[in-house]
Amino acid sequence: MKKAPEQILIVDDNTDTLQMLSRKIVSKGWSSLLATDVSQALQLLDAGGIDLVLTDYKMPKITGLELIRHLNSHYPNIPVIMITGYPSIEGAVEAVKVGAEEYLSKPFTDEELFKAIDAAIVKVRQRKTRTQEIPTNPYGLIGNSEQMQELYRKIHKSTTNNATVLIHGESGTGKELVARAIHYHSHHSKAPFVPVNCGAIPETLLEAELFGYLKGSFTGANETRAGYFLTADGGSIFLDEISETSLSMQVKLLRVLQDRQVYMIGSKTPRKVNVRIIAATNKDLPLLVKQGGFRDDLFFRLNVLPIYIPPLREHPEDISMLINHFLKKYSSENSLPIPSISDDTINSMLTYTWPGNVRELENLIYRMVILCEGQQIGISDLPEHMKFSINQTPNLLRSLAEVEQEYISAVLASVNDNKSLAANILGIDRKTLYNKLKDFEN
Numbered sequence: 556m557k558k559a560p561e562q563i564l565i566v567d568d569n570t571d572t573l574q575m576l577s578r579k580i581v582s583k584g585w586s587s588l589l590a591t592d593v594s595q596a597l598q599l600l601d602a603g604g605i606d607l608v609l610t611d612y613k614m615p616k617i618t619g620l621e622l623i624r625h626l627n628s629h630y631p632n633i634p635v636i637m638i639t640g641y642p643s644i645e646g647a648v649e650a651v652k653v654g655a656e657e658y659l660s661k662p663f664t665d666e667e668l669f670k671a672i673d674a675a676i677v678k679v680r681q682r683k684t685r686t687q688e689i690p691t692n693p694y695g696l697i698g699n700s701e702q703m704q705e706l707y708r709k710i711h712k713s714t715t716n717n718a719t720v721l722i723h724g725e726s727g728t729g730k731e732l733v734a735r736a737i738h739y740h741s742h743h744s745k746a747p748f749v750p751v752n753c754g755a756i757p758e759t760l761l762e763a764e765l766f767g768y769l770k771g772s773f774t775g776a777n778e779t780r781a782g783y784f785l786t787a788d789g790g791s792i793f794l795d796e797i798s799e800t801s802l803s804m805q806v807k808l809l810r811v812l813q814d815r816q817v818y819m820i821g822s823k824t825p826r827k828v829n830v831r832i833i834a835a836t837n838k839d840l841p842l843l844v845k846q847g848g849f850r851d852d853l854f855f856r857l858n859v860l861p862i863y864i865p866p867l868r869e870h871p872e873d874i875s876m877l878i879n880h881f882l883k884k885y886s887s888e889n890s891l892p893i894p895s896i897s898d899d900t901i902n903s904m905l906t907y908t909w910p911g912n913v914r915e916l917e918n919l920i921y922r923m924v925i926l927c928e929g930q931q932i933g934i935s936d937l938p939e940h941m942k943f944s945i946n947q948t949p950n951l952l953r954s955l956a957e958v959e960q961e962y963i964s965a966v967l968a969s970v971n972d973n974k975s976l977a978a979n980i981l982g983i984d985r986k987t988l989y990n991k992l993k994d995f996e997n
């Protein structure tokens with residue numbers, strides 16, 4: 556689930572410098588590809604996957620400036636850091652003029668190098684966020700994972716018939732959003748969608764609210780009122796938190812479901828209602844049925860088309876898309892620039908378990924957009940309880956041999972399997988490297 560590290564292409568005619576830079580970059584968790592001249596760099600760029608280029612200015616055949624020009628016209632989304640060999644203001648100005656994002660003049664400290672890379676990576680992020688298309692589905696829900704696709708199939712199925720739907724999902728997973736999606740895509744969409752929070756209305760009032768009453772049928776009934784069922788006639792009623800209804804109310808609901816008619820309080824004449832019923836719960840209804848808290852006959856009547864919405868921790872692959880969606884949404888609603896988010900902050904969002912699901916994530920992004928006003932969002936902007944998922948200790952249950960094999964493979968991958976270069980970076984000779992690789996195969 557962890558995001559792939561940024562791939563940095565380093566271009567320098569001096570192999571010692573190349574290796575030195577590569578070691579530093581790899582030590583910070585980025586991955587590197589190395590080229591000793593511009594034409595080699597262009598080949599690597601063509602192969603794709605490069606996020607950032609770090610190039611020397613002065614090179615024998617084609618200079619770094621030419622490389623920057625090429626990048627500008629062919630890969631406008633890849634930022635460049637230019638290294639100027641001597642503290643030449645002209646060189647730096649020229650580099651920036653042709654489009655380098657940052658420049659470093661030799662000699663520079665590790666800190667200056669990492670700072671320049673960090674700054675350029677922020678730009679990579681911003682460009683990616685800006686250009687990344689956010690795929691939505693026809694229902695306005697965000698998420699492309701297999702679990703969400705399954706949800707969309709279920710929603711689609713329920714829009715083509717009139718069966719009662721029971722939506723089950725943890726708090727904040729989008730139950731109401733799904734209920735609305737079903738209504739507005741079904742043939743009931745022209746008539747009202749009426750949401751009723753069964754948990755929020757006191758038991759004594761619920762009956763009057765749902766079925767309506769005739770004037771004078773009880774003290775306080777000063778006028779005749781249609782209840783939610785009649786209001787929703789021709790449309791859909793959304794019975795949210797259905798598990799919160801009392802057993803006696805469940806009997807009354809069962810009658811409506813069976814007979815498709817309601818008795819207003821104070822009336823002996825039933826009124827026909829043509830209503831699509833969508834119920835929702837965050838409770839385990841079958842368990843409640845077993846424990847006697849929910850009638851099994853009502854459960855079976857409701858559960859004709861069950862729809863399960865997975866909690867966010869079951870489809871973490873959708874987290875990035877949701878983050879981008881809400882960043883865009885709240886930035887544009889508040890006329891603020893879309894902020895970028897630092898790597899470690901994104902990582903901790905990807906590994907967090909989101910007990911409050913999409914609502915929790917949405918609220919967090921909203922707060923961040925407002926508080927950061929376009930500045931980069933960092934770890935310090937996360938609430939305390941989320942910071943636990945940061946800086947997870949590395950897996951300490953690996954042997955030295957395993958760590959060595961992993962590290963060697965990573966270095967080899969970073970130099971396109973060039974054994975001499977890899978051996979150089981690793982500080983061993985080629986023969987030793989070959990022997991080690993042979994050992995790994997056994």
Ligand SMILES: Nc1ncnc2c1ncn2[C@@H]1O[C@H](COP(=O)(O)OP(=O)(O)OP(=O)(O)O)[C@@H](O)[C@H]1O
Nearest residue numbers: 696697698725726727728729730731732837913914
């Ligand atoms: N897949 C999604 N894509 C975009 N927004 C979503 C998605 N799922 C949920 N949301 C947003 O998250 C918030 C919570 O959604 P909703 O109110 O539908 O959840 P719920 O399951 O009904 O929660 P509760 O159980 O607390 O009532 C809403 O602002 C909704 O727009």
Ligand SMILES: [Mg+2]
Nearest residue numbers: 727730731795
């Ligand atoms: Mg809800």
